[in-house]
Amino acid sequence: MSKTQHWLVKSEPFKYSWEKFNKDGRTFWDGVRNYQARNNLKEMKEGDLVLFYHSNEGKNVVGIAKVVKEFYQDPTTDDANWVVVDLAPVEALKNPVSLEQIKAEESLKDISLVRQGRLSVMPLKAEEFDKILEMSTGE
Template structure:
């Protein structure tokens, strides 16, 4: 097993597990990431490229990073937006983390103090720096 290196740009995508969780993505094989109605999060969706990696974060229940997904289709218009002004992407599951990385553990790590997950806590789609990616993977058990 090997360590999954971050792509040029990596992401963190939040979803409530009782609405659409990691298990839903696994069952579907590919899911549409839509319904985002925040301008910065939508800009992040528009910036995504096919092949980019994203941490899949369970919000509200669990509050933890549980897996890694990959952007499979970029540049979509959100199908839930009747006006056609919001963005969406499609994602595929890559791997479930050996050990989920909790929000509490991320907050406790001084090397992650600048992570957008903490600085912009209400943002549903945030950027992840390569250094942050590596630290979170180590916290998840190192190699996948």
Template sequence: MNYFLVKSEPFKYSWEQFNKDGQTFWDGVRNYQARNNLKAMKKGDLVLFYHSNEGKEVVGIAKVVKEYYQDPTTDDPKWVVVDLAPVETLKKPVTLEMIKQDPLLQNIALVRQGRLSVMPLQREEFDRIVELGNS
């Protein structure tokens, strides 16, 4: 299994809306590195949902329910989406500040490449963030 983190600005698409929808395709990715991360996602992989700009916090866990396919919001074949479904809301959000202060999370892409919207995580990083959010 692989682990990832995706970002969404809550005013555009929030964790609450994602839970109401029950499933969505993850569109709008227009960065090659982020696109390659979408292409690396496999059905069943777990994904942390991060509210960017407002909140700056991990709020929940999703899973990949359909692997990458052409982004239906564009005719450009370079861009892809995956389908995600919510799994669990964290008991408390894990803020960017908490992540930056945690010695186990110093090399996480969220800290090193703050503008990247889709990023891989090591299992230990994923587990640590979930632990912080459920403690």
């Protein structure tokens, strides 16, 4: 079995919030129109863990999701270049972790969220993922 990979996806809360995601129980992650982000979607495997980040408003990591279906054609467009994956919520973070907290954490200085602010789907190393979870517990 392949090793679980870790990711971070961004959504503006007014477009698709963590609360709406939890009500839906599952969604396909659409609207990605950046080749690097699309390539990241294509790398996602069923069972991979995903941090859910509210961009623009809030700027917080708010929850954990997991990949429940690997990439397929984005149903919102006829353009074969674009794909989606299906995600399901796992749990909300005890406390949201802000972009400021992430930027202030030396071990997270190289993550794409800090280095490529506009990228909407990005890989994380296991230790980066774990560090953000640890930060959410306030310990």
